[in-house]
Amino acid sequence: MSAVLKAEGLGVHTGDLALVQDVTLTVGRGERVGLIGESGSGKSLTALALMGLLPEGLHATGSVRLDGSPADLVGADEDELAPLRGKRMSMVFQEPMTALNPTMRIGDQVAEGMLLHRAHRRRAAARSAAVELLDDVGLPSPAEAARAYPHQLSGGQRQRVVAAIALANDPDLLICDEPTTALDVTVQALVLDLITRGVAARDAALLFITHDLGVVATVCDRVLVMYGGRIVEAGEVAQVFTRPRHRYTSGLLAASDLARTDDGRLLTIPGSVPQAGAFPAGCVFRNRCAAATSACETLPSWVGPDPEHGHACVHPVEVPA
Amino acid sequence: MILRLLSRLAVLVASLAVSTMVVFGFMVVLPGSPARVALGVNASDASVAQLEQEFGLDRPKGVQYLDWVGGLLRFDLGRSYVSRAEIAPQIADRLQVTLWLVVTSTVLALVIAVPLGVLMAVRHRRASGVLLSALSQVGVAVPAFLAGVLLVALFSVRLGWLPANGWTPPVEDPAMFLEQLVLPVLSLGLVQGAVLARYVRSAVLDVMREDYIRTARAKGLRPMRALVRHGLRNAAIPVVTVLGLQLATLLVGAVVIERVFVIPGLGSGLLDAVANRDLILVQDIVMLLVTAVLIVNFVVDLLYLVIDPRLRSVR
Numbered sequence: 001m002s003a004v005l006k007a008e009g010l011g012v013h014t015g016d017l018a019l020v021q022d023v024t025l026t027v028g029r030g031e032r033v034g035l036i037g038e039s040g041s042g043k044s045l046t047a048l049a050l051m052g053l054l055p056e057g058l059h060a061t062g063s064v065r066l067d068g069s070p071a072d073l074v075g076a077d078e079d080e081l082a083p084l085r086g087k088r089m090s091m092v093f094q095e096p097m098t099a100l101n102p103t104m105r106i107g108d109q110v111a112e113g114m115l116l117h118r119a120h121r122r123r124a125a126a127r128s129a130a131v132e133l134l135d136d137v138g139l140p141s142p143a144e145a146a147r148a149y150p151h152q153l154s155g156g157q158r159q160r161v162v163a164a165i166a167l168a169n170d171p172d173l174l175i176c177d178e179p180t181t182a183l184d185v186t187v188q189a190l191v192l193d194l195i196t197r198g199v200a201a202r203d204a205a206l207l208f209i210t211h212d213l214g215v216v217a218t219v220c221d222r223v224l225v226m227y228g229g230r231i232v233e234a235g236e237v238a239q240v241f242t243r244p245r246h247r248y249t250s251g252l253l254a255a256s257d258l259a260r261t262d263d264g265r266l267l268t269i270p271g272s273v274p275q276a277g278a279f280p281a282g283c284v285f286r287n288r289c290a291a292a293t294s295a296c297e298t299l300p301s302w303v304g305p306d307p308e309h310g311h312a313c314v315h316p317v318e319v320p321a
Numbered sequence: 322m323i324l325r326l327l328s329r330l331a332v333l334v335a336s337l338a339v340s341t342m343v344v345f346g347f348m349v350v351l352p353g354s355p356a357r358v359a360l361g362v363n364a365s366d367a368s369v370a371q372l373e374q375e376f377g378l379d380r381p382k383g384v385q386y387l388d389w390v391g392g393l394l395r396f397d398l399g400r401s402y403v404s405r406a407e408i409a410p411q412i413a414d415r416l417q418v419t420l421w422l423v424v425t426s427t428v429l430a431l432v433i434a435v436p437l438g439v440l441m442a443v444r445h446r447r448a449s450g451v452l453l454s455a456l457s458q459v460g461v462a463v464p465a466f467l468a469g470v471l472l473v474a475l476f477s478v479r480l481g482w483l484p485a486n487g488w489t490p491p492v493e494d495p496a497m498f499l500e501q502l503v504l505p506v507l508s509l510g511l512v513q514g515a516v517l518a519r520y521v522r523s524a525v526l527d528v529m530r531e532d533y534i535r536t537a538r539a540k541g542l543r544p545m546r547a548l549v550r551h552g553l554r555n556a557a558i559p560v561v562t563v564l565g566l567q568l569a570t571l572l573v574g575a576v577v578i579e580r581v582f583v584i585p586g587l588g589s590g591l592l593d594a595v596a597n598r599d600l601i602l603v604q605d606i607v608m609l610l611v612t613a614v615l616i617v618n619f620v621v622d623l624l625y626l627v628i629d630p631r632l633r634s635v636r
């Protein structure tokens with residue numbers, strides 16, 4: 001399996017402050033990889049760094065490669081990045097209410113990307129392709145929706161439109177940043193379904209960011225666990241969710257609906273996620289970890305056969321033999 | 322959409338109606354009869370009574386009001402108490418002068434402010450943007466009349482390129498008209514442009530941080546193109562508000578520039594009318610200015626509807 005996306009030692013910094021560090025990940029064709037972690041662990045920044053869309057004042061280090069593009073995307077200029085965005089890699093954002101331009105018709109917003117990347121040269125052709133795509137992502141009466149403005153659609157419908165924009169040029173890589181977090185539970189499943197179907201139909205690679213472990217379990221093959229701007233554990237979903245090794249992962253699982261204590265109480269990870277830059281040196285989870293020892297004061301090294309499988313914990317959770 | 326238009330139009334008509342009452346009422350509560358004001362304190366009671374009779378000022382106030390409003394609807398503004406000349410043609414000339422001044426300087430302000438404001442926003446972290454921003458700040462701090470005086474000192478007195486003052490109607494001598502128009506329009510337009518550019522800058526800065534700009538970038542649009550295609554229209558919403566306010570202020574505020582450049586506009590007409598104690602002329606000019614401001618507001622409302630589809634749908 002060829003890797004569509006390969007990031008190595010990816011970091012995000014603002015001034016001297018490191019917000020994301022040493023992120024190494026690959027996503028293969030047709031593969032669906034989850035990126036999970038509590039709020040503030042650096043998931044969105046990782047995604048934006050991959051797209052080359054970090055906000056002003058933040059910059060990326062390390063390397064990001066897209067299969068078939070010789071250049072390293074970190075440090076590449078707009079001339080190299082712009083033709084890739086929306087064409088080879090695209091993104092669905094968390095907030096459907098604000099992700100669309102309120103003063104432009106839906107159809108034009110969908111058609112724009114196709115015209116830009118020359119999937120269609122004529123406006124009329126792009127327009128009808130946009131309507132087709134809107135039908136594809138399950139919008140009722142797509143022709144009407146194409147003429148509508150964003151405020152005339154519901155949140156779920158808008159997220160379908162954002163997905164349509166992202167899928168318009170059949171990208172090789174789709175990055176979804178909490179695409180269903182802002183939606184009603186009933187709508188969530190529908191949007192998830194359309195994303196997984198869209199990705200499967202294109203045999204695209206999917207990087208799926210969420211803090212909903214249940215979603216990861218249904219959508220993803222592999223998962224990366226992020227905390228304090230670092231990947232602390234990685235592996236197959238079945239493996240990581242049933243036999244977590246890193247103490248943070250096990251805490252996360254225990255706090256989720258997937259596992260409960262014997263008396264049925266919901267567990268939470270003690271303490272809260274520190275502000276960016278206030279994570280402890282050594283293991284970033286050290287100040288919240290019950291198993292921490294002085295050995296955890298130095299940065300734990302990666303234990304595992306490859307960056308896609310393993311963990312960075314000095315005292316990993318024991319696996320029953 | 323049609324409904325919105327009609328309701329805005331109804332608001333305009335209602336505000337105009339209320340304005341006539343307020344303007345007329347204000348003149349009524351002023352102490353002394355208009356005739357005595359016009360003739361002066363030393364005039365005999367007989368001559369005051371004669372003037373009152375001539376202009377129907379001895380009739381009940383309600384009748385006078387209806388007479389005045391009826392005249393307004395027919396563009397008949399009555400005759401001056403002082404010169405006895407028809408007011409309408411006189412005001413029409415002055416209105417034309419002021420409109421030339423206000424409209425051309427506003428166009429100049431827009432031509433300066435939009436590119437400058439966008440540039441300041443896009444480069445706000447670079448030295449060039451900060452420098453431009455500082456320059457525009459200076460422009461904001463300079464009052465228009467001072468700009469006028471400085472421009473006259475440089476281009477008329479020093480270089481002798483342009484006339485220092487005066488006004489020639491365009492039909493009489495187009496070349497002269499343009500020459501005399503340049504300096505007053507520059508004085509108003511540069512200052513107005515500097516102010517407007519600050520608003521364009523902050524509106525564009527706000528828009529640049531919007532999620533939909535990021536969506537546009539994720540589609541593959543380059544930063545500048547994303548901003549132009551998706552940002553400017555949204556940034557126009559607050560800018561139009563400021564532009565409307567500026568236009569309204571300028572209609573009256575141009576009076577200072579009209580004085581500096583000896584231009585027979587509405588503002589100086591108003592000052593003259595007050596100096597001549599010609600109350601009906603004051604009343605008519607004030608009503609005209611109020612009407613102009615209300616129409617500007619109406620047009621701004623319409624522009625909102627054009628720019629922002631969210632306002633079009635009735636919720």
Ligand SMILES: Nc1ncnc2c1ncn2[C@@H]1O[C@H](COP(=O)(O)OP(=O)(O)OP(=O)(O)O)[C@@H](O)[C@H]1O
Pocket residue numbers: 014019037038039040041042043044045046055057058211275276
């Ligand atoms: N522009 C910025 N400048 C400085 N710090 C930032 C900036 N953007 C984000 N951060 C910080 O970086 C950290 C990681 O942010 P990020 O948005 O990647 O978190 P996340 O994992 O996506 O969380 P969430 O689940 O809330 O979306 C946070 O502590 C955040 O405060």
Ligand code: SF4
Pocket residue numbers: 246247248283284285286287289290291292293296300312313314315316
């Ligand atoms: S390395 Fe130490 S502090 Fe970090 S999770 Fe493992 S046991 Fe806890």
Ligand SMILES: [Mg+2]
Pocket residue numbers: 043044045177178
């Ligand atoms: Mg996020």
